[in-house]
Amino acid sequence: MLSLIIWIPLVAGLIAALAPRRFAPWIAGTGATATLALVIAVLIGFDPDGGMQYVTDVTWIPGLGVDYNLGIDGLSIFLVLLTAVAWVPAIAFTASRGTERSGLYFLMLLAGETATLGAFLSQDLLLFVLFFDLMIVPFYFLFGIWGKDRDGVTASSATLKMIVFTLIGSLLMLVGAIALAVISADGGDLTFNMTELAARGLPSGSQNWIFWFFAAAFLVKMPAFPLHGWMPDAYRAAPLPALAVFSGVLSKVGAYGFLRVVLPLMPDATELFQTVMLILGVATIIYGSVMAFTKTDLRLILGFSSVAQLGFITAGIFALNTSGAEGAVFQMVNHGLVVVPAFLIVALIAERTGSEDISRMGGLAKKAPVFAVIFLIVTMSTLALPGSPNFIGEFFILNGILQTDVALAIIASSGVVFAAFYALRMYQLSMHNPLSGGADSREISVRDGLMIVPMVLVTVVLAFCPQLIIHGSEPAVDTVVTLSNAEAAK
16 A cells, blocks of 8 residues: 555656646646545554554565565654645646646656655665655756746756755765664674664664764755755745645655654664754744745745744754654644645735735735635744644644753744744735735636645644644654653663
């Protein structure tokens, strides 16, 4: 079942690339929808207390101890669901507008889904590294070929910068994974099975430097301050549907890697560098929030607000307690559900105003109350107001940080205040005030509503029923945090 979930998007993408152009969107949409249906089927049969489920374990490279090992548990089930959900509107939005070389475009987009799902489902460390690295390949082509030169930034230079940053991180992680397996083997048989590696353990001295090899890769991917230098240019140039899934889902693989790989396999280093990572997380919150407030480009406002949210997630993970980790998992899913429709709404705003700069727009709500309400819900979902899913996630995270470091929790909470400023400023300047010259205030179409509203409704449901995710992920989160703390205490 999990193999089907991973490979169906790639197969659909290949067929779409080879099929006549007019069939490509339908084939891509069918592949993404079939993947979503399979993930829902897995979710229906999923037991939160059942540990790793739907396991596939086949020897792949016997001499190196590498297996094709897949499984799903409470840490990954909702991120897999987020991935499957997010790709459907991204494909539908592109299909509704059309694009050049559509077959190749959908192949790249669906290959990105395969790699992302593979990273979330891999239980073999080298397989995880392989899928993690492969994720960037299709987005290199998506950003480089279909991206646009904007604000003096060329798509090619932005893509090159992104590749350089992520490639350095990926190579460091590959070296770290090989070193981890070799040192853990201690002259015995090599294995990359993550459960086996956790059981074997790793000397503390080796954990300390391997920790940073993995941390560099994950922090670049998220992106987190100060390793986010590739983000502004890449976000300026990227096609918006591809950017929606990139920001909404791919950035979460880095945070997931900390929970799946770093905490269980490097518990001593995790405890040693806990304060450093907490400071990095809090610094990312403040930096992302301030930058989001100073920008007028909608892409960058959303991009830097995402940086701030990933700072909350990082701090929640390294609070090293159940509250922080549960909040981090909840916030990963919630943020993805908010960001994907947010970037698609940016595309709709650009169609109406011819710009993505809020200083040049206004009054879009005048003749489009439904569109304004949808955007208002998305905007409110980025704030930690009671009644929003962000409130739940940030409450758990701040509670977790508070149990670890009161001063950092107080500083981190300022990110909640900043979010109110930049989110309301974004909404006010785009939807209210006089209608800017040349702007077209028109209602959202039924077609666009069907792409965006379902994800918005899910965020509303999560705001009132957060237990849908928290209950499902709680046993797995407890296991990871308990295992990490217990190993570090030995």
